[in-house]
Amino acid sequence: MPSPALYGALTALLFASSLPLTSPARDAPPSEARGTGLAARRAAAEGIAWAACPAAEQLPPSVLCGTVRVPLDYADPEGRRIPLTVSRAPASGPAAERQGALLFNPGGPGASSTYFPLAAGLPEWKRISASYDLVGYAPRGVGRSAPVSCEDPAGRATGPTPAPTSPSETYKKERIARAQTYAEGCARRTGAGLRHYHSLNNARDLEVLRAALGEPRLTYLGASYGTYIGGLYATLFPHRVRRMVLDAPVDPTPSKVWYGNNLAQSEAFEGRWLDFRTWVAKHDAVYGLGATARAVATSYDRARAALAARPAGGRVGPGQLHGAMLAAGYDDRFWPSRAAALSAYLKGDPEPLVAQAAPPADPAPDAGNGRAVYTAVECNDAPWPEEFAVWDRDNTALARRAPFETWDNAWMNLPCAYWKAPRQRPLDVRTGPGVLPPVLILAAERDAATPYAGALELHRRLAGSALVTERGAGTHGIAGGPNACVNGYLEDYLLGGALPRPSLDDSTPEMTPVRRASCAPHPEPDPVSLERGAAKTPAV
Structure with missing residues (x-):
């Protein structure tokens, strides 16, 4: 499911504006690895023809849309190609301060992020949108992207x-x-073609999107299931990662994808209920x-x-x-x-x-x-x-x-x-020390859709990553939400590459240094003030 912290805020804005393998060569079949490289080179040459968004996207004129064509089957890159719808809001700050494109996947599977450029109009995203083009897309199968x-x-x-x-x-x-x-x-x-709609291809699609955007390395924000795509990308293409934020992570343990994860999710929902x-x-x-x-x-x-x-x-x-x-x-x-x-x-x-x-x-x-x-x-x-x-x-x-x-x-x-x-x-999502640039992981301690144990597991698997936890809270997806502490870590990382300082983890015999930080929970809803606000704002 899409990240509520961002999705909920953007819904209101829309209404107001009417799986152990260790090296990339072993992680993917050679034919598909070659196919991905060919598709990326082709996308880099073609680029994206930005124009006004189709009416079906329900986006304002400030947002532009385009299409990136990816192989349906990466083992056959010269075969059928399918279109992915892409949306973009250019960085609002000076050209000298632009840091490239920030690509967002909201999860699901099955959700589109073509709405993401609207985050440029939210206070929580003002500094980030000044430095980054905010880019959303409809993954393969979703919406107008060769729908399933x-x-x-x-x-x-x-x-x-x-x-x-x-x-x-x-x-x-x-x-x-x-x-x-x-x-x-x-x-x-x-x-x-149904067999080609899967997470590995979603990760390969990210590589093609990166190339089409003209970015030498990928800056990516993934929420919920989007963290699994991010983890796969980090395992397959670690040299192509610039910065990566993984918000509300799913547990990428191969044996838990996906039957075991769904059982864990059901148990966690009881606590959130x-x-x-x-x-x-x-x-x-x-x-x-x-x-x-x-x-x-x-x-x-x-x-x-x-x-x-x-x-x-x-x-x-x-x-x-x-x-x-x-x-x-x-x-x-x-x-x-x-x-x-x-x-x-x-x-x-x-x-x-x-x-x-x-x-x-x-x-x-x-x-x-x-x-x-x-x-x-x-x-x-x-x-x-x-x-x-x-x-x-x-x-x-x-x-x-x-x-x-x-x-x-x-x-x-x-x-x-x-x-x-x-x-x-399932691919074994895992990177060794020094292979991947530091990744920022965000998680709410009582998240039911993606239980917190998954964040700890992903943090362990991605060497050098940092984990920021919103303690005592359970909203699914916390980037850009109501917690200023969480948003501070997000901004510091995306704008300057800063991460929480390493400390010693006394839960391990060797006292391993880890990067972790905690934020107090955002305030619980106030029924009186929110009920009054409901009279002015339509319920989502």
Whole structure:
């Protein structure tokens, strides 16, 4: 999922402005390594023809767009090429202070960052945007970049849907059938090229984008899944890295890509769900949902039961309620609006909940593209259990202690059990001392989407990297967000290459020097002030 710290702020702005291998030669098959080099040289020669952005991008005239063509299959660079949509806002400062292009990937898989140049209008990005061209792009399969499709938008569910935390055998069989149909749809609608939508190719695409931008080395900001692409790039092309920020890192351990990571994510969401309920209970005078986290859970269960019996607005059932509340696990800025909607619903007013949770009645032509790309990349990237008995065993056990997100996450990924396209072997993301320029890693300690253990693991794997932690916080993606301390480290690194000073790590027998720093958490949301602001600003 995209970084909420940046994505949320840009959404408001948009509305207001209407896997151990050690060397690159061993990390990639020779044919694909040669293909990447050829594609990069070709892109450098072609460059990017910047022009006004297509209306579909919904970007202002200050942002320019272009296209970079990359091989669908890097083992066949002279074969079919696919277009990647790129967007750019030139650096606003003096030409003498320009440091090149800062390329952003927001994660997903399946998310586009063509909106990223709008960050130039945010106070938190003012100094960075003065020195860097802010560049976004739609990765392969996303949006207008050779889109992946797995189902007819007209056939997508518009609600209401169930969301059982203890699914019956009948319901499990229904979801197995749906997963099989979805996997078959991906193969049928996308065709033979489906096998080429994976993370290794996303990393190779970064190398081609770098060349097309005319940059001798890459300056990159990756959030969430974008950190995995960054880690792959750093392993494959360490000599091409200038500066790299990896925000809200996924655990790149090969054995955890992606089945194990999704189990860990489901467990972490239980803790973040508790954080949200604890906050709501603290403000019981405002919401009336209960003075303890357990009482708030009871109120939520009452709403689930009522919506199962009678969907709100005919479109919001337990599944839609869960989807709305899941957003609160990603970003605490959703807490006031979600708590207010739940409170209003239980008091007889379903409209706020319908406004926040109902799926669109008329799906857009590209509806489902994000999920299709997510599925293609995750299923192509690595082996998955192919027997539902394994999924059933693991998720049933996990749901006993983490019911909130476990089964919903399992259903989202279950098509990978029935995937027919060839799968990749995950690369071992790892660099030795002195191979890679220092990388800055940012992480929130209670991040649920990418649990903090992943940040520690990536920090260990990328020799010489630095880790900045926002303690006690859980927003998924913290670069450019409300924490001035985090933003200070981000600016110091991007503008001057500065990192936290090394210190001795007393958790290791040899007292290894490490670069780590901590920031206090940003303030929790204030329900009163934010509720007042909601009257002026549309809910996201």
